[in-house]
C-alpha cells in the first residue's frame with residue numbers, strides 16, 4: 001500500500017488516520033487505513049460499492065466508533081473531549097440525506113442552521129449560493145433530485161466549515177449543475193477548506209481533485225495524484241498514429257527492426273492508422289524508431305485515465 005504520510009506533515013494536516021479499522025461482526029468494513037490530508041487539499045475518495053468509503057466518512061465524523069486506530073480531524077482526536085468543538089468546523093453531506101418533504105427549502109436550511117448553532121441569517125445567502133433562492137419557498141416534496149442534492153450541499157456549507165466530507169455530492173446533478181458545483185468547491189479549496197469527496201464518476205474527479213485515495217475491500221490501496229498513480233502502476237500509454245497512405249507496413253517493419261523495443265502493435269481502423277501501446281518510459285524510443293519513415297500525419301498520445309488506473313489497481317487487489 002502507498003500512503004501519503006510522507007507528503008503531508010501530520011502535525012499541520014487537516015485529517016490524520018492511523019491504523020483505522022472497523023469490523024461489523026466478522027466483516028472488516030475498513031481495514032488498517034493510514035490516511036493524511038493536508039489543509040486546503042481536495043481529495044477524491046474512490047472505490048467500488050461496499051469498499052468502505054462511507055464507513056470511513058462516518059468514523060471521521062465521529063458518528064461510528066472505530067474498532068481500532070486513531071483519527072484526528074480539524075485538529076482534534078475524534079471521540080475525544082475537544083472534538084465537540086472541532087466538529088462544528090466540519091461539514092458533511094451524507095449519501096442519502098433525509099429531508100422533510102413538507103418543509104420548504106428555506107425552512108429546511110433554517111432547521112439545519114438551528115441544529116448547528118448557526119445564525120438563521122446565513123440561510124438566505126446560502127440558498128442563493130447553491131442556486132435555490134427562487135425555490136426557497138417551495139416544499140421539498142416538489143424538489144427534483146438535483147435540487148435536493150443542492151439543498152444537502154447548502155446544509156453542509158452552513159457555519160463555514162474548514163473540513164468538508166461529501167459523499168457522492170454530484171449524484172442526480174445535471175452537467176451544468178456539476179460544473180457549478182465544482183466551481184464552488186474549487187473556490188472553497190482556494191480559501192483553504194479541506195475537502196474529501198466520493199464519486200463513482202471518475203472522469204469528473206480526474207481534472208479537479210489534487211489527489212485520490214483508492215479503497216478496495218476496506219483497504220486503502222493507493223493514495224496520490226494521477227501522475228503519481230501512473231508512475232506507481234506503470235500502465236501503458238497508447239500512441240495513435242495517422243500515417244501517409246501505404247506507409248503502415250514500413251512503419252511496422254521499422255518498429256520490429258528495433259532490437260528490444262517493447263511495444264504492442266495494433267493495426268488501426270483504417271489502413272493509415274496504427275495504434276501502439278508501450279510503457280511511458282519507452283514512448284520516446286518508439287517514436288525514434290519511426291524516424292526512418294519520414295513523416296506522419298497525426299499523433300495522439302493517451303495517458304491512462306483515472307478510470308484506467310482504478311481498474312488497474314482493482315485487478316491487483
Ligand SMILES: Nc1ncnc2c1ncn2[C@@H]1O[C@H](COP(=O)(O)OP(=O)(O)OP(=O)(O)O)[C@@H](O)[C@H]1O
Pocket residue numbers: 024027028029047048049050051052053054055056095
Ligand atoms: N451498519 C453496518 N452493519 C453491518 N455492515 C455494514 C454496516 N455499514 C456498512 N457495512 C458494510 O461495510 C462495508 C462497507 O460499506 P460502505 O457503505 O462503507 O461502502 P461504500 O464504499 O461507501 O459503498 P457505496 O459506494 O456503495 O456507497 C459493506 O460491506 C457494508 O455492507
